[in-house]
Amino acid sequence: MMIRSFNPPVRTLMGPGPADVHPRVLAALARPTIGHLDPAFVAMMDELKDLLRLAFRTENALTMPVSAPGSAGMEICFVNLVEPGDEVVVCINGVFGARMKENVERAGGIPVVVQGQWGRAVDPNQVEETLKAHPNARLLAFVQAETSTGASSDAQTLAEIARRHDCLTIVDAVTALGGSPLEVDAWGLDAVYSGSQKCLSCTPGLAPVTFGERALEKVRQRKTKVQSWFLDLTLVMGYWSGEQKRTYHHTAPVNALYALHECLVMLAEEGVEQAWERHAHHHRALRAGLEALGLEFIVPEDERLPQLNSVAVPGGIDEALVRSRLLQHYNLELGAGLGDLACKIWRIGLMGYSSRPTNILLCVGALANELSALGHRTDAGAALEAVRTVLDQKTPAR
Numbered sequence: 001m002m003i004r005s006f007n008p009p010v011r012t013l014m015g016p017g018p019a020d021v022h023p024r025v026l027a028a029l030a031r032p033t034i035g036h037l038d039p040a041f042v043a044m045m046d047e048l049k050d051l052l053r054l055a056f057r058t059e060n061a062l063t064m065p066v067s068a069p070g071s072a073g074m075e076i077c078f079v080n081l082v083e084p085g086d087e088v089v090v091c092i093n094g095v096f097g098a099r100m101k102e103n104v105e106r107a108g109g110i111p112v113v114v115q116g117q118w119g120r121a122v123d124p125n126q127v128e129e130t131l132k133a134h135p136n137a138r139l140l141a142f143v144q145a146e147t148s149t150g151a152s153s154d155a156q157t158l159a160e161i162a163r164r165h166d167c168l169t170i171v172d173a174v175t176a177l178g179g180s181p182l183e184v185d186a187w188g189l190d191a192v193y194s195g196s197q198k199c200l201s202c203t204p205g206l207a208p209v210t211f212g213e214r215a216l217e218k219v220r221q222r223k224t225k226v227q228s229w230f231l232d233l234t235l236v237m238g239y240w241s242g243e244q245k246r247t248y249h250h251t252a253p254v255n256a257l258y259a260l261h262e263c264l265v266m267l268a269e270e271g272v273e274q275a276w277e278r279h280a281h282h283h284r285a286l287r288a289g290l291e292a293l294g295l296e297f298i299v300p301e302d303e304r305l306p307q308l309n310s311v312a313v314p315g316g317i318d319e320a321l322v323r324s325r326l327l328q329h330y331n332l333e334l335g336a337g338l339g340d341l342a343c344k345i346w347r348i349g350l351m352g353y354s355s356r357p358t359n360i361l362l363c364v365g366a367l368a369n370e371l372s373a374l375g376h377r378t379d380a381g382a383a384l385e386a387v388r389t390v391l392d393q394k395t396p397a398r
Contacts, residue, residue, distance in 0.1 A: 201352025
């Protein structure tokens with residue numbers, strides 16, 4: 001058998017990630033590879049940190065991309081901030097809150113769970129009561145943008161509660177960064193991690209993180225060695241620090257970092273707040289179309305992420321069959337439900353470059369056709385008109 005070069009099909013990515021990658025970012029990937037300690041690359045690294053500070057809305061000196069996917073961004077926070085025996089309050093309202101709990105346990109910490117409802121925001125009152133009941137806890141971990149459900153939690157309020165109880169915060173902003181309001185400094189968030197493949201619309205494989213001074217002081221005061229060599233901040237900082245000559249830590253993914261730099265340049269050109277509004281506007285257009293098809297959102301409107309839309313599968317419809325037909329007939333990818341929501345929902349992403357009118361019209365029209373073919377009565381014309389009505393109210397540039 002002769003194995004030939006791989007040429008992937010051209011898809012429209014409207015699942016929970018990765019998102020469509022802008023042609024400018026794909027072009028950046030193809031630029032010549034240089035050494036990861038090359039002076040030109042080192043200068044680009046400094047720009048990259050500045051651009052990430054812009055995206056995170058922070059002045060934190062330690063703001064950088066981890067050379068690994070968003071899950072490593074999560075792990076770098078937990079392995080550096082949790083020591084054996086530490087009590088950590090963990091909010092679970094979906095799959096990724098549960099992964100936080102797993103990280104606490106693997107770092108030797110003691111998780112104290114605030115169990116929430118899937119498809120709902122974290123309840124601040126539950127968090128307050130739990131911290132009152134566990135005065136020894138010094139960390140609060142929660143997911144701002146729960147990718148498994150599309151629920152958005154109030155990071156500002158949760159951080160205020162944590163500070164009142166002398167707790168640091170670890171925040172999952174994987175699906176939030178670049179897509180919905182995230183104010184690291186204004187909200188007093190201590191350690192925040194994200195991923196490159198969601199609303200930043202870069203390729204998968206990088207994890208932007210930012211650590212505030214309170215978090216770094218806890219790292220400095222550790223009594224035990226960080227369990228991970230690769231993710232030990234005291235070592236990684238030696239490579240990403242601009243204060244002295246960079247020390248060799250690992251061979252950075254040079255071309256992937258070009259791509260992240262380019263997508264962050266594009267975010268700066270658009271404006272961070274304008275990007276938030278674009279995602280919100282396109283969510284409203286998608287919502288109008290989906291509701292015209294008779295589909296229902298599982299997350300209440302005031303707790304809903306604009307960039308990750310979870311809708312209930314109509315009764316009698318095989319959700320996997322619909323996704324398969326969309327991929328086969330339209331090269332359109334939607335996401336399935338996870339955990340408690342498996343086989344019950346579709347997750348429709350409007351992230352980064354995927355958040356544009358052509359994608360919304362394709363998604364609504366394709367869903368209308370496939371649902372109709374499977375016996376679910378729809379009116380494609382009315383649904384598409386509902387989308388256009390909202391889009392015509394304002395068309396954010398990208």
